[in-house]
Amino acid sequence: QVQLVESGGGLVQAGDSLRLSCSASGRTLTYYRMGWFRQAPGKEREFVAAISTSSSTYSADSVKGRFTISRDNAKNTVYLQMNSLKPEDTAVYYCAADFGYGFSRTRVVDTKEYDYWGQGTQVTVSS
Numbered sequence: 406q407v408q409l410v411e412s413g414g415g416l417v418q419a420g421d422s423l424r425l426s427c428s429a430s431g432r433t434l435t436y437y438r439m440g441w442f443r444q445a446p447g448k449e450r451e452f453v454a455a456i457s458t459s460s461s462t463y464s465a466d467s468v469k470g471r472f473t474i475s476r477d478n479a480k481n482t483v484y485l486q487m488n489s490l491k492p493e494d495t496a497v498y499y500c501a502a503d504f505g506y507g508f509s510r511t512r513v514v515d516t517k518e519y520d521y522w523g524q525g526t527q528v529t530v531s532s
Contacts, residue, residue: 406431406432406521407429407430407431407432407434407437407502407520407521408429408430408431408521409427409428409429409500409501409502409521409522409523410427410428410429410430410523410524411425411426411427411498411499411500411523411524411525411526412425412426412428412526413425413426413526414498414526414527414528415527415528415529416529416531417490417528417529417530417531418530418531418532419490419491419492419530419531419532420489420490421490421530422486422487422488422489422490423487423490423528424484424485424486424487425441425484425485425487425498425500425526425528426482426483426484427439427441427482427483427484427485427500427523428480428481428482429481429482429483429502430481433478433481434476434478434481434482434483434502435458435478436458436504436505436506437458437502437503437504437505437520438455438456438457438458438502438503438504438505438506438507438508438512438513439455439456439474439476439483439500439501439502439503440452440453440454440455440456440500440501440502440503440513440519441453441454441455441474441483441485441498441499441500441501442498442499442500442501442516443494443496443497443498443499443528444496444497444499444525445495445496445497448496450499450516451465452465452513452514452516453465453468453472453474453485453498454468454472454473454474454485455474455508455513455514456474456475456476456483457506457507457508458505458506459506459508460475460476461508462474462475463508463510463513463514465514467493468487468494471487471488471489471490472485472486472487472488473485473486473488474486483500485498485500487528490528490530491530492530492531492532493530494528494530495528495529495530496527496528497525497526497527497528498525498526498527498528499522499523499524499525500522500523501516501519501520501521501522501523502519502520502521503518503519503520504520
């Protein structure tokens with residue numbers, strides 16, 4: 406079992422930055438593809454960014470150039486650096502772990518492919 410805990414959310418103004426962290430316990434994340442998703446009120450959970458075991462990354466078009474996903478396997482932690490935040494980025498942000506190597510864009514955007522999920526952290530961006 407992998408337990409994931411997100412942190413770093415909060416209330417910020419448009420244009421500000423936040424860094425979300427996803428800390429894992431139970432198993433090393435070394436062998437897991439990791440993803441960040443978000444869910445706004447009344448909307449479905451949507452893909453934000455993913456990182457492979459070898460640190461290849463892929464991001465949604467809506468966050469490209471603003472958000473960066475990274476991982477520190479020594480700390481068993483994955484990060485999401487969010488810059489130039491917009492009100493439409495307001496959502497609960499979740500991290501998720503998918504066991505295995507390889508990095509298919511079709512796979513990493515699909516919530517059903519992930520084995521473990523955190524409880525989420527709220528990000529609110531005011532205009």
